[in-house]
Amino acid sequence: MPARTRLTRDRVIGAALRIADAEGLDGLSMRRVAEDLGVETMALYRYTASKDELLDGLVERMFIELEQSLSATPFGPAALAAGDAEAAPPWREALVGVARAMYRVALAHPHVVPLMALRPFTVPLTRRPPAVLRAHERLLTRLERAELDERATLELYRAFISWVLGYIVTELREVVDNPDEDEPAFRLGLYRLPVREFPRLRALGPGLAARGGEEQLAAGVTALIDRFAPPDRG
Numbered sequence: 585m586p587a588r589t590r591l592t593r594d595r596v597i598g599a600a601l602r603i604a605d606a607e608g609l610d611g612l613s614m615r616r617v618a619e620d621l622g623v624e625t626m627a628l629y630r631y632t633a634s635k636d637e638l639l640d641g642l643v644e645r646m647f648i649e650l651e652q653s654l655s656a657t658p659f660g661p662a663a664l665a666a667g668d669a670e671a672a673p674p675w676r677e678a679l680v681g682v683a684r685a686m687y688r689v690a691l692a693h694p695h696v697v698p699l700m701a702l703r704p705f706t707v708p709l710t711r712r713p714p715a716v717l718r719a720h721e722r723l724l725t726r727l728e729r730a731e732l733d734e735r736a737t738l739e740l741y742r743a744f745i746s747w748v749l750g751y752i753v754t755e756l757r758e759v760v761d762n763p764d765e766d767e768p769a770f771r772l773g774l775y776r777l778p779v780r781e782f783p784r785l786r787a788l789g790p791g792l793a794a795r796g797g798e799e800q801l802a803a804g805v806t807a808l809i810d811r812f813a814p815p816d817r818g
Contacts (some may be wrong), residue, residue: 593631597641608695643703644713675730683748683805694756701749740812759793
């Protein structure tokens with residue numbers, strides 16, 4: 585148990601993230617966080633009033649990590665704020681760079697990924713954590729600087745968010761039925777599927793269970809850009 589130090593919201597969220605990473609979201613509770621921090625459960629409610637706020641804090645932490653991971657790259661907030669076309673990469677390359685960074689943050693915290701995709705949309709836009717709003721603001725700014733019209737901007741914005749989050753959630757889904765098994769059919773539980781009813785799932789199951797990886801994500805983002813903003817439009 586960590587040494588007792590002054591409690592802060594950042595420490596509470598940090599403990600929640602450690603628990604989620606190690607035990608999954610099913611293992612996360614206010615009581616479990618209190619145990620990790622060596623305090624009474626009631627002491628947490630000054631910093632997170634409910635488990636829902638705790639979950640929202642995890643989402644915020646993911647987007648803060650995204651911002652930090654981008655900060656030293658040409659795709660980060662500083663390059664965008666500078667507005668220097670010479671310093672910043674082309675906007676298409678920048679969008680792919682942001683998608684790759686999101687993927688890497690998700691890989692570090694796979695159990696939290698479903699929250700990253702769904703929790704922000706359970707509250708109105710203006711009540712989402714500032715780190716989430718900043719990520720979306722930067723994305724829209726990138727598209728605005730590409731001189732796309734409003735329709736193309738909104739279409740590509742929606743497509744980018746949907747593709748990247750959908751890809752990551754699908755990529756990191758739990759597919760292993762028995763991790764102690766070496767043989768794919770038993771490891772993935774494919775033998776549970778009636779072969780006559782689900783022949784393609786049985787045959788392609790190992791391939792479906794394999795991760796597409798960062799390159800497939802990048803290829804998908806590039807295809808979306810070309811679909812909604814062909815080169816002659818931006």
